[in-house]
Amino acid sequence: MNSSRRKLIQVVAGAVIVGGGLTGIARGSSDLPRPPGALTEEEFLARCQRCMRCVDACQPAALSVAHLTDGLGNVGTPVLNIDKCIQCMDCVRICPSGALSKVSKKDLRMGVAVIHESACVTYLKKRRCKTCVDACREFKAITLKDRRYPVVDTEKCTGCGACLRRCPERDKGALSMDITKIKRFDPPKDRFLAQLDSRTEEVAPVPFGEWLAKRLDTLAEVYGIKK
Ligand code: SF4
Numbered sequence: 296m297n298s299s300r301r302k303l304i305q306v307v308a309g310a311v312i313v314g315g316g317l318t319g320i321a322r323g324s325s326d327l328p329r330p331p332g333a334l335t336e337e338e339f340l341a342r343c344q345r346c347m348r349c350v351d352a353c354q355p356a357a358l359s360v361a362h363l364t365d366g367l368g369n370v371g372t373p374v375l376n377i378d379k380c381i382q383c384m385d386c387v388r389i390c391p392s393g394a395l396s397k398v399s400k401k402d403l404r405m406g407v408a409v410i411h412e413s414a415c416v417t418y419l420k421k422r423r424c425k426t427c428v429d430a431c432r433e434f435k436a437i438t439l440k441d442r443r444y445p446v447v448d449t450e451k452c453t454g455c456g457a458c459l460r461r462c463p464e465r466d467k468g469a470l471s472m473d474i475t476k477i478k479r480f481d482p483p484k485d486r487f488l489a490q491l492d493s494r495t496e497e498v499a500p501v502p503f504g505e506w507l508a509k510r511l512d513t514l515a516e517v518y519g520i521k522k
Pocket residue numbers: 330331349352353354355356357358375379380381382383384385386387
């Protein structure tokens with residue numbers, strides 16, 4: 296290969312690497328852990344004002360601010376340290392932009408607790424322990440099988456981490472948190488519709504004439520033209 300051709304290849308390769316790097320920085324990491332209630336990543340990035348109010352509000356310091364190395368698009372957005380989050384929801388309450396959806400704690404799925412039978416003292420029959428069951432009083436996601444062995448109901452578990460923080464055998468790996476499927480939320484309008492879809496109670500149909508008369512009545516009242 297002659298030297299001018301080699302130079303050309305080196306220049307092109309360099310441009311590809313630099314371009315790829317810049318594109319990567321501009322695009323950013325798409326898997327940054329976000330605070331509870333965060334919308335799906337695209338919606339979250341579009342709404343987040345980078346105001347850092349959530350970071351300031353977080354008492355356990357579970358939130359930090361994304362830097363340039365996390366990608367240009369992420370700079371200034373909050374990043375969650377899931378181990379420190381106690382799901383107090385202060386960040387959600389203070390967020391002015393809707394980037395963090397005002398969902399209730401029981402709708403969060405920040406992970407799923409996993410009990411490891413090979414390390415849990417109860418399963419190992421060393422002694423009876425139900426610390427995790429007691430820790431999960433709020434969601435009642437851990438019950439005792441055969442009145443002895445703790446079992447996690449993955450549907451009910453919100454990933455709050457209370458059981459993990461209290462497990463006396465945590466260091467030995469008796470309990471861990473699977474955080475591979477953290478739930479992200481749709482923007483409020485879609486969520487409202489989704490909630491309507493999931494309504495279980497029957498809504499009695501109202502005849503159109505009755506519905507219209509009631510609406511006209513209300514409008515007349517609002518505009519002060521009701522006799
Ligand atoms: S829920 Fe509470 S602890 Fe968790 S990130 Fe938000 S403010 Fe911090």
